[in-house]
Amino acid sequence: MTAAVPGYECTIDELMVVAFSRALLPDTRAFNGAVSFIPACAFMLARGTHAPNLVWSAGSIGIDAAPEEIPESTLSDGIWQGATMLANSPFDFWAHAQGGRYNTFSFRGAQIDRHGNVNNTVIGAYDAPKVRLAGGGGMADLSVMIPRIMLWSTTHTPRTFVRQVDFRSGFGYGDGGDDRENRGMRGGPVVCITNLCVFGFDPRTKHMKINSLHPGVSFEAVSSATGFDLAIPSSPLPNTPCPTSTELRLLREVIDPHGARRREFS
Amino acid sequence: MNSAPMAMVREIIRQGKKDLTMVALVAGLPIDWLAAAGSIKRVITGLVSLEGFGLAQHFRRGVQDRKIVIEEYSEHLLICRLQAQAHGLPFVPTRAGLGTDVLKLHRDTKTVREEVDQSTGEHYVACTRLPIEIALVHCHEADHAGNARVNPKLIWMDNELVNAASSTVLSTEAIVETSAFRAEPWRTTYPRFMTSTVVHAPFGALPTSMFPSYSHNSRFYERYVAASSESKSFQTFFEKYVVGPESWEEFLEINDLTKAGPTTGFESKNK
Numbered sequence: 001m002t003a004a005v006p007g008y009e010c011t012i013d014e015l016m017v018v019a020f021s022r023a024l025l026p027d028t029r030a031f032n033g034a035v036s037f038i039p040a041c042a043f044m045l046a047r048g049t050h051a052p053n054l055v056w057s058a059g060s061i062g063i064d065a066a067p068e069e070i071p072e073s074t075l076s077d078g079i080w081q082g083a084t085m086l087a088n089s090p091f092d093f094w095a096h097a098q099g100g101r102y103n104t105f106s107f108r109g110a111q112i113d114r115h116g117n118v119n120n121t122v123i124g125a126y127d128a129p130k131v132r133l134a135g136g137g138g139m140a141d142l143s144v145m146i147p148r149i150m151l152w153s154t155t156h157t158p159r160t161f162v163r164q165v166d167f168r169s170g171f172g173y174g175d176g177g178d179d180r181e182n183r184g185m186r187g188g189p190v191v192c193i194t195n196l197c198v199f200g201f202d203p204r205t206k207h208m209k210i211n212s213l214h215p216g217v218s219f220e221a222v223s224s225a226t227g228f229d230l231a232i233p234s235s236p237l238p239n240t241p242c243p244t245s246t247e248l249r250l251l252r253e254v255i256d257p258h259g260a261r262r263r264e265f266s
Numbered sequence: 267m268n269s270a271p272m273a274m275v276r277e278i279i280r281q282g283k284k285d286l287t288m289v290a291l292v293a294g295l296p297i298d299w300l301a302a303a304g305s306i307k308r309v310i311t312g313l314v315s316l317e318g319f320g321l322a323q324h325f326r327r328g329v330q331d332r333k334i335v336i337e338e339y340s341e342h343l344l345i346c347r348l349q350a351q352a353h354g355l356p357f358v359p360t361r362a363g364l365g366t367d368v369l370k371l372h373r374d375t376k377t378v379r380e381e382v383d384q385s386t387g388e389h390y391v392a393c394t395r396l397p398i399e400i401a402l403v404h405c406h407e408a409d410h411a412g413n414a415r416v417n418p419k420l421i422w423m424d425n426e427l428v429n430a431a432s433s434t435v436l437s438t439e440a441i442v443e444t445s446a447f448r449a450e451p452w453r454t455t456y457p458r459f460m461t462s463t464v465v466h467a468p469f470g471a472l473p474t475s476m477f478p479s480y481s482h483n484s485r486f487y488e489r490y491v492a493a494s495s496e497s498k499s500f501q502t503f504f505e506k507y508v509v510g511p512e513s514w515e516e517f518l519e520i521n522d523l524t525k526a527g528p529t530t531g532f533e534s535k536n537k
Contacts, residue, residue, distance in 0.1 A: 034317050061421055072484060073318040076267055077477040077529045090345050090423055098342075098361060121338070126371070132329040132336075134315035134322070137292055141342035141362035168367040183365050184389055263318060 006216035018243040021045040030104035031057035036074045037261045039106040044255045070260035105146035111165045114228040116172025116189035119165035136169030143170035147187025154264045156194040158227035173206035212240040271404040273470035279303040298322040312341040319487045323494040346393035352429035357392035401431035408438040412461035433462040437470040480526035
Protein backbone atom coordinates (compact mmCIF):
# COMPACT_ATOMS: atom_id res chain seq x y z
CA MET A 1 0.00 0.00 0.00
CA THR A 2 1.10 3.51 -0.67
CA ALA A 3 1.08 6.13 2.08
CA ALA A 4 -2.01 8.20 2.88
CA VAL A 5 -1.62 11.95 2.39
CA PRO A 6 -2.38 13.63 5.74
CA GLY A 7 -5.52 15.74 5.60
CA TYR A 8 -6.39 14.66 2.03
CA GLU A 9 -8.72 11.78 1.14
CA CYS A 10 -6.10 10.17 -1.07
CA THR A 11 -2.78 8.31 -1.19
CA ILE A 12 0.57 9.61 -2.44
CA ASP A 13 0.34 7.86 -5.83
CA GLU A 14 -3.01 9.56 -6.40
CA LEU A 15 -1.69 12.98 -5.36
CA MET A 16 1.25 12.59 -7.76
CA VAL A 17 -1.01 11.60 -10.68
CA VAL A 18 -3.32 14.54 -10.02
CA ALA A 19 -0.42 17.01 -9.67
CA PHE A 20 1.02 15.66 -12.93
CA SER A 21 -2.34 15.92 -14.66
CA ARG A 22 -2.88 19.52 -13.57
CA ALA A 23 0.58 20.46 -14.86
CA LEU A 24 -0.43 19.32 -18.35
CA LEU A 25 -1.49 22.14 -20.66
CA PRO A 26 -4.64 21.77 -22.79
CA ASP A 27 -2.57 21.63 -26.01
CA THR A 28 -0.44 18.73 -24.74
CA ARG A 29 0.71 16.23 -27.37
CA ALA A 30 2.51 13.53 -25.45
CA PHE A 31 3.64 9.91 -25.48
CA ASN A 32 5.07 7.67 -22.80
CA GLY A 33 8.10 5.44 -22.37
CA ALA A 34 9.02 2.56 -20.08
CA VAL A 35 7.70 2.19 -16.51
CA SER A 36 5.55 5.31 -16.92
CA PHE A 37 2.42 4.45 -14.97
CA ILE A 38 2.06 7.86 -13.32
CA PRO A 39 2.30 9.83 -16.59
CA ALA A 40 -0.01 7.37 -18.40
CA CYS A 41 -2.64 7.84 -15.66
CA ALA A 42 -2.10 11.60 -15.74
CA PHE A 43 -2.53 11.86 -19.53
CA MET A 44 -5.85 10.03 -19.31
CA LEU A 45 -6.95 12.04 -16.28
CA ALA A 46 -6.16 15.38 -17.97
CA ARG A 47 -8.03 14.19 -21.06
CA GLY A 48 -11.02 13.43 -18.82
CA THR A 49 -10.91 16.83 -17.08
CA HIS A 50 -9.31 20.07 -18.26
CA ALA A 51 -7.60 18.91 -21.48
CA PRO A 52 -10.16 17.02 -23.62
CA ASN A 53 -8.09 17.47 -26.79
CA LEU A 54 -4.86 16.19 -25.26
CA VAL A 55 -3.02 13.77 -27.55
CA TRP A 56 -1.47 10.73 -25.90
CA SER A 57 0.38 8.08 -27.87
CA ALA A 58 0.44 5.06 -25.61
CA GLY A 59 3.86 3.46 -25.54
CA SER A 60 4.70 5.94 -28.35
CA ILE A 61 2.68 3.73 -30.75
CA GLY A 62 -1.05 3.74 -29.84
CA ILE A 63 -2.33 7.21 -30.76
CA ASP A 64 -5.38 8.36 -28.73
CA ALA A 65 -5.43 5.04 -26.90
CA ALA A 66 -8.07 4.38 -24.25
CA PRO A 67 -7.10 1.15 -22.54
CA GLU A 68 -9.67 -0.35 -20.19
CA GLU A 69 -6.87 -0.91 -17.75
CA ILE A 70 -3.19 -0.06 -17.67
CA PRO A 71 -1.19 -3.24 -18.25
CA GLU A 72 1.89 -4.26 -16.25
CA SER A 73 4.17 -2.73 -18.87
CA THR A 74 3.60 0.77 -20.26
CA LEU A 75 5.39 -0.28 -23.45
CA SER A 76 3.44 -3.49 -24.05
CA ASP A 77 0.80 -3.77 -26.76
CA GLY A 78 -2.00 -4.03 -24.18
CA ILE A 79 -1.75 -0.28 -23.60
CA TRP A 80 -2.61 0.46 -27.27
CA GLN A 81 -6.20 -0.63 -26.77
CA GLY A 82 -8.76 1.78 -28.24
CA ALA A 83 -6.16 3.63 -30.32
CA THR A 84 -7.18 5.39 -33.53
CA MET A 85 -3.79 4.61 -35.10
CA LEU A 86 -0.86 2.36 -34.43
CA ALA A 87 2.18 4.36 -35.49
CA ASN A 88 5.21 2.80 -37.12
CA SER A 89 8.11 3.65 -34.87
CA PRO A 90 10.92 4.80 -37.22
CA PHE A 91 8.78 6.64 -39.77
CA ASP A 92 5.76 7.91 -37.86
CA PHE A 93 6.84 8.25 -34.25
CA TRP A 94 10.38 9.48 -34.80
CA ALA A 95 9.31 11.91 -37.52
CA HIS A 96 6.55 13.29 -35.30
CA ALA A 97 8.99 13.59 -32.38
CA GLN A 98 11.92 15.19 -34.18
CA GLY A 99 9.61 17.25 -36.40
CA GLY A 100 8.11 18.99 -33.37
CA ARG A 101 4.61 17.47 -33.60
CA TYR A 102 4.83 16.24 -30.03
CA ASN A 103 5.44 18.90 -27.38
CA THR A 104 5.58 16.97 -24.09
CA PHE A 105 7.91 14.23 -22.86
CA SER A 106 8.12 12.78 -19.38
CA PHE A 107 10.93 10.66 -18.07
CA ARG A 108 12.52 9.53 -14.86
CA GLY A 109 15.80 7.97 -13.91
CA ALA A 110 18.00 6.61 -11.17
CA GLN A 111 19.53 10.07 -10.73
CA ILE A 112 18.14 13.54 -11.40
CA ASP A 113 20.33 16.61 -10.92
CA ARG A 114 19.59 20.21 -10.00
CA HIS A 115 19.33 21.25 -13.64
CA GLY A 116 16.95 18.43 -14.56
CA ASN A 117 19.50 16.22 -16.30
CA VAL A 118 18.74 12.53 -15.82
CA ASN A 119 20.90 9.41 -15.52
CA ASN A 120 19.63 5.94 -16.28
CA THR A 121 22.90 4.48 -17.58
CA VAL A 122 25.48 3.80 -14.84
CA ILE A 123 26.05 4.61 -11.18
CA GLY A 124 29.74 5.37 -10.68
CA ALA A 125 32.37 5.68 -13.40
CA TYR A 126 31.25 4.60 -16.88
CA ASP A 127 34.14 2.18 -17.40
CA ALA A 128 33.94 0.65 -13.91
CA PRO A 129 30.31 1.09 -12.89
CA LYS A 130 29.06 0.35 -9.41
CA VAL A 131 25.72 -0.45 -11.00
CA ARG A 132 25.06 -0.94 -14.66
CA LEU A 133 21.53 0.34 -15.31
CA ALA A 134 19.26 -0.31 -18.29
CA GLY A 135 20.55 2.53 -20.46
CA GLY A 136 18.85 5.67 -21.70
CA GLY A 137 16.89 4.13 -24.60
CA GLY A 138 15.30 7.09 -26.33
CA MET A 139 15.98 9.53 -23.48
CA ALA A 140 19.07 11.08 -25.09
CA ASP A 141 17.02 11.66 -28.23
CA LEU A 142 13.68 12.86 -26.95
CA SER A 143 15.03 15.09 -24.17
CA VAL A 144 16.73 17.07 -26.94
CA MET A 145 13.83 17.02 -29.43
CA ILE A 146 10.81 17.73 -27.20
CA PRO A 147 10.38 21.19 -25.64
CA ARG A 148 8.15 20.52 -22.60
CA ILE A 149 9.87 18.06 -20.29
CA MET A 150 8.11 16.70 -17.22
CA LEU A 151 10.18 14.76 -14.72
CA TRP A 152 8.93 12.64 -11.89
CA SER A 153 10.31 10.41 -9.16
CA THR A 154 8.72 8.16 -6.57
CA THR A 155 12.00 7.94 -4.61
CA HIS A 156 12.87 11.39 -3.35
CA THR A 157 16.19 10.71 -1.57
CA PRO A 158 19.72 12.16 -1.79
CA ARG A 159 20.63 9.11 -3.92
CA THR A 160 18.11 10.08 -6.58
CA PHE A 161 18.32 13.88 -6.34
CA VAL A 162 22.03 14.55 -6.81
CA ARG A 163 24.02 17.71 -7.47
CA GLN A 164 25.39 16.28 -10.67
CA VAL A 165 24.40 13.04 -12.44
CA ASP A 166 27.12 10.40 -12.92
CA PHE A 167 26.13 10.12 -16.58
CA ARG A 168 23.96 12.48 -18.62
CA SER A 169 21.57 10.05 -20.33
CA GLY A 170 18.86 12.68 -20.76
CA PHE A 171 19.45 16.40 -21.24
CA GLY A 172 17.54 18.88 -19.08
CA TYR A 173 19.12 22.32 -18.75
CA GLY A 174 22.69 20.97 -19.01
CA ASP A 175 24.92 23.24 -16.93
CA GLY A 176 21.97 25.58 -16.23
CA GLY A 177 21.42 29.19 -17.28
CA ASP A 178 21.28 29.50 -21.07
CA ASP A 179 23.08 26.21 -21.73
CA ARG A 180 20.08 24.45 -23.30
CA GLU A 181 19.05 27.44 -25.39
CA ASN A 182 22.61 28.01 -26.61
CA ARG A 183 22.67 24.48 -27.92
CA GLY A 184 19.68 25.23 -30.11
CA MET A 185 17.25 23.15 -28.07
CA ARG A 186 13.77 24.48 -27.36
CA GLY A 187 12.13 24.56 -23.92
CA GLY A 188 13.36 22.34 -21.13
CA PRO A 189 12.09 20.73 -17.95
CA VAL A 190 9.01 22.49 -16.55
CA VAL A 191 8.25 20.42 -13.46
CA CYS A 192 9.57 17.52 -11.44
CA ILE A 193 6.89 15.79 -9.39
CA THR A 194 8.15 13.69 -6.49
CA ASN A 195 6.66 11.83 -3.56
CA LEU A 196 7.53 14.83 -1.33
CA CYS A 197 6.92 17.94 -3.41
CA VAL A 198 6.50 19.56 -6.82
CA PHE A 199 9.64 21.21 -8.17
CA GLY A 200 9.74 23.92 -10.78
CA PHE A 201 12.81 25.58 -12.29
CA ASP A 202 14.17 29.06 -11.68
CA PRO A 203 13.64 30.97 -14.95
CA ARG A 204 17.16 32.42 -14.93
CA THR A 205 19.46 29.85 -13.32
CA LYS A 206 17.36 26.82 -14.38
CA HIS A 207 17.99 25.43 -10.91
CA MET A 208 15.27 23.27 -9.32
CA LYS A 209 13.08 25.09 -6.79
CA ILE A 210 10.10 23.98 -4.74
CA ASN A 211 6.72 25.00 -6.16
CA SER A 212 4.64 23.22 -3.53
CA LEU A 213 5.05 20.81 -0.64
CA HIS A 214 2.83 17.76 -0.24
CA PRO A 215 0.79 17.93 2.98
CA GLY A 216 2.78 16.93 6.05
CA VAL A 217 6.15 17.56 4.35
CA SER A 218 8.33 20.44 5.52
CA PHE A 219 10.93 22.41 3.58
CA GLU A 220 13.56 20.89 5.88
CA ALA A 221 12.37 17.37 5.06
CA VAL A 222 12.68 18.04 1.31
CA SER A 223 16.01 19.74 1.81
CA SER A 224 17.50 16.83 3.71
CA ALA A 225 16.16 14.37 1.11
CA THR A 226 17.80 16.34 -1.69
CA GLY A 227 21.49 16.08 -2.57
CA PHE A 228 21.82 19.70 -3.71
CA ASP A 229 21.08 23.06 -2.08
CA LEU A 230 17.59 24.49 -2.30
CA ALA A 231 16.90 28.20 -1.92
CA ILE A 232 15.31 28.95 1.44
CA PRO A 233 11.87 30.32 0.62
CA SER A 234 11.17 33.95 1.60
CA SER A 235 7.48 33.24 2.19
CA PRO A 236 5.67 30.06 3.29
CA LEU A 237 5.48 27.44 0.53
CA PRO A 238 1.98 26.38 -0.55
CA ASN A 239 0.72 22.84 -0.24
CA THR A 240 0.21 20.79 -3.40
CA PRO A 241 -3.51 21.32 -4.08
CA CYS A 242 -6.03 18.74 -2.96
CA PRO A 243 -7.42 16.43 -5.68
CA THR A 244 -11.12 16.93 -6.40
CA SER A 245 -13.60 14.11 -5.87
CA THR A 246 -14.08 13.97 -9.67
CA GLU A 247 -10.35 13.50 -10.26
CA LEU A 248 -10.15 10.76 -7.65
CA ARG A 249 -13.24 8.97 -8.95
CA LEU A 250 -11.97 9.01 -12.55
CA LEU A 251 -8.55 7.75 -11.51
CA ARG A 252 -9.79 5.04 -9.16
CA GLU A 253 -12.82 3.79 -11.04
CA VAL A 254 -12.28 4.52 -14.72
CA ILE A 255 -8.61 5.03 -15.58
CA ASP A 256 -6.68 2.71 -13.31
CA PRO A 257 -9.07 0.52 -11.29
CA HIS A 258 -6.40 -2.11 -10.63
CA GLY A 259 -3.81 0.37 -9.33
CA ALA A 260 -1.06 -0.13 -11.93
CA ARG A 261 0.25 3.30 -10.81
CA ARG A 262 1.32 1.74 -7.52
CA ARG A 263 3.84 -0.43 -9.42
CA GLU A 264 6.13 2.59 -9.28
CA PHE A 265 6.24 2.36 -5.49
CA SER A 266 8.08 -0.61 -4.04
CA MET B 267 9.25 -7.33 -25.17
CA ASN B 268 7.81 -7.14 -28.70
CA SER B 269 8.29 -9.56 -31.62
CA ALA B 270 11.79 -10.74 -30.69
CA PRO B 271 12.97 -13.77 -32.66
CA MET B 272 13.15 -15.93 -29.52
CA ALA B 273 13.06 -19.36 -31.19
CA MET B 274 16.17 -18.40 -33.19
CA VAL B 275 17.89 -16.86 -30.17
CA ARG B 276 17.34 -20.08 -28.24
CA GLU B 277 18.80 -22.11 -31.10
CA ILE B 278 21.92 -19.87 -31.18
CA ILE B 279 22.41 -20.71 -27.51
CA ARG B 280 21.80 -24.44 -28.08
CA GLN B 281 24.39 -24.51 -30.85
CA GLY B 282 26.93 -23.13 -28.41
CA LYS B 283 27.80 -20.04 -30.41
CA LYS B 284 30.26 -17.77 -28.59
CA ASP B 285 31.81 -14.31 -28.89
CA LEU B 286 28.85 -12.86 -30.79
CA THR B 287 28.36 -9.15 -31.33
CA MET B 288 24.67 -8.34 -31.09
CA VAL B 289 22.97 -5.18 -32.33
CA ALA B 290 19.71 -4.60 -30.44
CA LEU B 291 18.23 -1.10 -30.44
CA VAL B 292 15.98 -1.45 -27.42
CA ALA B 293 16.54 -4.88 -25.99
CA GLY B 294 15.43 -7.16 -23.20
CA LEU B 295 14.96 -10.88 -22.80
CA PRO B 296 16.87 -12.09 -25.90
CA ILE B 297 20.03 -10.22 -24.87
CA ASP B 298 19.68 -11.43 -21.28
CA TRP B 299 19.33 -15.06 -22.46
CA LEU B 300 22.46 -14.71 -24.59
CA ALA B 301 24.30 -13.06 -21.70
CA ALA B 302 23.20 -15.84 -19.33
CA ALA B 303 24.48 -18.44 -21.82
CA GLY B 304 27.83 -16.67 -22.22
CA SER B 305 27.24 -16.32 -25.96
CA ILE B 306 28.02 -12.65 -26.41
CA LYS B 307 31.12 -10.54 -26.10
CA ARG B 308 29.73 -7.25 -27.38
CA VAL B 309 26.33 -5.55 -27.41
CA ILE B 310 25.56 -2.48 -29.53
CA THR B 311 22.43 -1.03 -27.96
CA GLY B 312 20.49 1.87 -26.48
CA LEU B 313 18.87 0.01 -23.61
CA VAL B 314 18.64 -3.48 -22.15
CA SER B 315 15.94 -4.06 -19.55
CA LEU B 316 12.99 -6.25 -18.77
CA GLU B 317 10.89 -3.07 -18.48
CA GLY B 318 8.25 -3.34 -15.73
CA PHE B 319 9.72 -6.68 -14.65
CA GLY B 320 13.08 -5.16 -13.68
CA LEU B 321 16.70 -5.02 -14.79
CA ALA B 322 18.19 -7.61 -17.13
CA GLN B 323 20.40 -9.16 -14.46
CA HIS B 324 22.72 -11.28 -16.64
CA PHE B 325 23.40 -8.43 -18.99
CA ARG B 326 24.01 -6.16 -15.98
CA ARG B 327 26.42 -8.60 -14.30
CA GLY B 328 28.16 -9.29 -17.60
CA VAL B 329 28.90 -5.59 -18.08
CA GLN B 330 29.82 -4.98 -14.43
CA ASP B 331 32.18 -8.01 -14.47
CA ARG B 332 33.58 -6.84 -17.82
CA LYS B 333 32.68 -10.04 -19.59
CA ILE B 334 30.45 -8.14 -21.99
CA VAL B 335 31.50 -4.97 -23.76
CA ILE B 336 28.68 -2.52 -24.32
CA GLU B 337 28.88 -0.12 -27.23
CA GLU B 338 26.25 2.31 -26.13
CA TYR B 339 24.06 4.65 -28.20
CA SER B 340 20.45 5.71 -27.98
CA GLU B 341 17.45 4.45 -29.88
CA HIS B 342 17.43 7.15 -32.54
CA LEU B 343 21.21 7.28 -32.97
CA LEU B 344 21.07 3.57 -33.82
CA ILE B 345 18.08 3.96 -36.14
CA CYS B 346 20.07 6.62 -38.01
CA ARG B 347 23.21 4.48 -38.16
CA LEU B 348 21.17 1.63 -39.63
CA GLN B 349 19.50 3.98 -42.13
CA ALA B 350 22.93 5.28 -43.21
CA GLN B 351 23.99 1.69 -43.81
CA ALA B 352 20.74 0.81 -45.61
CA HIS B 353 21.03 3.78 -47.97
CA GLY B 354 24.79 3.49 -48.42
CA LEU B 355 25.31 7.04 -47.15
CA PRO B 356 28.33 8.24 -45.14
CA PHE B 357 26.00 9.41 -42.38
CA VAL B 358 22.41 10.30 -41.49
CA PRO B 359 21.87 13.41 -39.36
CA THR B 360 19.73 13.72 -36.23
CA ARG B 361 19.43 15.99 -33.22
CA ALA B 362 19.37 12.91 -30.97
CA GLY B 363 21.91 12.81 -28.18
CA LEU B 364 23.19 16.41 -28.45
CA GLY B 365 24.55 17.56 -25.11
CA THR B 366 24.36 14.11 -23.52
CA ASP B 367 27.24 11.92 -22.37
CA VAL B 368 26.25 9.31 -24.96
CA LEU B 369 28.14 11.25 -27.64
CA LYS B 370 31.25 11.50 -25.45
CA LEU B 371 31.54 7.69 -25.49
CA HIS B 372 32.33 7.80 -29.21
CA ARG B 373 34.90 10.60 -29.36
CA ASP B 374 37.63 8.25 -30.52
CA THR B 375 35.78 6.15 -33.07
CA LYS B 376 33.59 9.03 -34.30
CA THR B 377 30.82 6.57 -35.20
CA VAL B 378 28.47 9.34 -34.07
CA ARG B 379 29.81 12.88 -33.95
CA GLU B 380 28.46 16.39 -33.47
CA GLU B 381 28.75 18.65 -36.51
CA VAL B 382 27.49 22.09 -37.53
CA ASP B 383 25.48 22.64 -40.70
CA GLN B 384 27.38 25.04 -42.98
CA SER B 385 24.34 26.98 -44.17
CA THR B 386 22.08 27.20 -41.11
CA GLY B 387 24.56 26.87 -38.25
CA GLU B 388 22.41 24.16 -36.68
CA HIS B 389 24.11 21.48 -34.61
CA TYR B 390 23.41 17.89 -35.50
CA VAL B 391 24.83 14.44 -34.90
CA ALA B 392 26.25 12.60 -37.91
CA CYS B 393 25.45 8.89 -37.49
CA THR B 394 27.77 6.75 -39.58
CA ARG B 395 27.01 3.39 -41.21
CA LEU B 396 26.45 0.35 -39.01
CA PRO B 397 26.94 -2.81 -41.05
CA ILE B 398 25.01 -5.88 -39.93
CA GLU B 399 26.13 -9.34 -41.00
CA ILE B 400 22.90 -11.20 -40.26
CA ALA B 401 19.51 -9.81 -39.27
CA LEU B 402 17.18 -12.08 -37.31
CA VAL B 403 13.51 -11.07 -37.50
CA HIS B 404 10.20 -12.76 -36.81
CA CYS B 405 7.06 -12.30 -38.93
CA HIS B 406 3.53 -13.66 -39.26
CA GLU B 407 3.60 -15.18 -42.74
CA ALA B 408 6.26 -16.10 -45.29
CA ASP B 409 6.45 -18.18 -48.45
CA HIS B 410 9.23 -20.56 -49.44
CA ALA B 411 10.89 -17.89 -51.58
CA GLY B 412 11.25 -15.55 -48.60
CA ASN B 413 8.49 -13.02 -49.25
CA ALA B 414 7.15 -12.11 -45.84
CA ARG B 415 4.67 -9.99 -43.99
CA VAL B 416 4.01 -8.68 -40.52
CA ASN B 417 0.31 -8.30 -39.66
CA PRO B 418 -1.42 -5.91 -39.70
CA LYS B 419 1.61 -3.67 -40.34
CA LEU B 420 5.16 -3.28 -39.16
CA ILE B 421 5.39 -1.25 -35.94
CA TRP B 422 8.99 -1.72 -34.84
CA MET B 423 12.50 -1.22 -36.27
CA ASP B 424 12.86 -4.67 -37.87
CA ASN B 425 12.95 -3.17 -41.35
CA GLU B 426 15.91 -0.97 -40.38
CA LEU B 427 17.82 -4.12 -39.40
CA VAL B 428 16.83 -6.00 -42.55
CA ASN B 429 17.78 -3.13 -44.84
CA ALA B 430 21.15 -2.72 -43.12
CA ALA B 431 22.02 -6.43 -43.12
CA SER B 432 24.00 -8.49 -45.62
CA SER B 433 21.57 -11.34 -45.07
CA THR B 434 18.36 -11.91 -43.15
CA VAL B 435 17.15 -15.04 -41.45
CA LEU B 436 13.42 -14.90 -41.01
CA SER B 437 11.30 -16.95 -38.65
CA THR B 438 7.59 -17.05 -39.29
CA GLU B 439 4.38 -18.02 -37.54
CA ALA B 440 3.05 -19.62 -40.74
CA ILE B 441 4.23 -20.67 -44.20
CA VAL B 442 1.86 -19.59 -46.97
CA GLU B 443 1.80 -19.89 -50.78
CA THR B 444 3.28 -17.10 -52.92
CA SER B 445 -0.24 -16.59 -54.32
CA ALA B 446 -1.21 -15.18 -50.90
CA PHE B 447 1.28 -12.35 -51.50
CA ARG B 448 0.18 -11.80 -55.11
CA ALA B 449 -3.45 -11.53 -53.92
CA GLU B 450 -2.62 -8.67 -51.51
CA PRO B 451 0.81 -7.30 -52.47
CA TRP B 452 0.20 -4.08 -50.52
CA ARG B 453 0.50 -6.09 -47.33
CA THR B 454 3.98 -7.47 -47.97
CA THR B 455 6.66 -6.28 -45.53
CA TYR B 456 9.83 -7.86 -46.98
CA PRO B 457 10.39 -8.94 -50.61
CA ARG B 458 12.17 -12.25 -51.26
CA PHE B 459 15.46 -10.66 -52.37
CA MET B 460 15.89 -9.11 -48.91
CA THR B 461 15.62 -12.41 -47.04
CA SER B 462 17.96 -15.38 -47.18
CA THR B 463 16.45 -18.11 -45.04
CA VAL B 464 12.96 -18.88 -43.75
CA VAL B 465 12.36 -20.81 -40.54
CA HIS B 466 8.89 -22.05 -39.64
CA ALA B 467 8.53 -21.26 -35.92
CA PRO B 468 4.92 -20.96 -34.67
CA PHE B 469 4.80 -18.87 -31.49
CA GLY B 470 8.43 -18.09 -32.34
CA ALA B 471 8.44 -14.75 -30.47
CA LEU B 472 7.26 -16.10 -27.11
CA PRO B 473 7.70 -15.22 -24.29
CA THR B 474 7.80 -11.77 -25.99
CA SER B 475 4.71 -10.59 -27.87
CA MET B 476 3.70 -10.89 -31.50
CA PHE B 477 0.98 -8.31 -31.92
CA PRO B 478 -1.90 -8.93 -32.52
CA SER B 479 -1.54 -12.73 -32.39
CA TYR B 480 -0.34 -12.95 -28.82
CA SER B 481 0.92 -10.83 -25.93
CA HIS B 482 4.12 -11.27 -23.97
CA ASN B 483 3.86 -13.97 -21.30
CA SER B 484 4.02 -12.29 -17.89
CA ARG B 485 4.32 -15.53 -16.01
CA PHE B 486 7.52 -16.50 -17.83
CA TYR B 487 9.00 -13.05 -17.17
CA GLU B 488 8.15 -13.29 -13.48
CA ARG B 489 9.63 -16.80 -13.16
CA TYR B 490 12.73 -15.74 -15.09
CA VAL B 491 13.26 -12.63 -12.96
CA ALA B 492 12.77 -14.63 -9.74
CA ALA B 493 15.24 -17.29 -10.94
CA SER B 494 17.75 -14.58 -11.99
CA SER B 495 18.10 -13.33 -8.42
CA GLU B 496 19.45 -16.73 -7.28
CA SER B 497 22.70 -17.14 -9.16
CA LYS B 498 23.28 -20.70 -7.91
CA SER B 499 19.95 -22.19 -8.88
CA PHE B 500 19.63 -20.07 -12.02
CA GLN B 501 21.68 -22.41 -14.21
CA THR B 502 19.37 -25.28 -13.28
CA PHE B 503 16.33 -23.17 -14.21
CA PHE B 504 17.94 -21.94 -17.42
CA GLU B 505 18.97 -25.45 -18.48
CA LYS B 506 15.62 -27.01 -17.67
CA TYR B 507 13.29 -24.33 -19.04
CA VAL B 508 15.24 -22.51 -21.75
CA VAL B 509 18.22 -24.40 -23.20
CA GLY B 510 17.32 -28.00 -22.40
CA PRO B 511 14.06 -28.64 -24.27
CA GLU B 512 14.88 -30.57 -27.46
CA SER B 513 12.50 -28.64 -29.70
CA TRP B 514 10.69 -25.29 -29.75
CA GLU B 515 7.41 -27.18 -29.21
CA GLU B 516 8.92 -28.76 -26.11
CA PHE B 517 10.08 -25.36 -24.90
CA LEU B 518 6.54 -23.99 -25.29
CA GLU B 519 5.08 -27.05 -23.57
CA ILE B 520 7.33 -27.07 -20.50
CA ASN B 521 6.81 -23.33 -19.98
CA ASP B 522 3.05 -23.62 -20.49
CA LEU B 523 3.09 -21.21 -23.42
CA THR B 524 0.95 -23.17 -25.83
CA LYS B 525 -2.28 -21.36 -25.06
CA ALA B 526 -1.10 -17.92 -26.16
CA GLY B 527 -4.05 -15.96 -27.49
CA PRO B 528 -4.69 -12.58 -29.10
CA THR B 529 -3.56 -9.36 -27.48
CA THR B 530 -6.12 -8.14 -24.94
CA GLY B 531 -8.63 -5.74 -26.39
CA PHE B 532 -7.82 -6.63 -30.00
CA GLU B 533 -9.52 -10.06 -30.14
CA SER B 534 -12.53 -9.17 -32.22
CA LYS B 535 -10.85 -6.71 -34.56
CA ASN B 536 -8.06 -8.88 -35.83
CA LYS B 537 -9.73 -12.10 -36.90
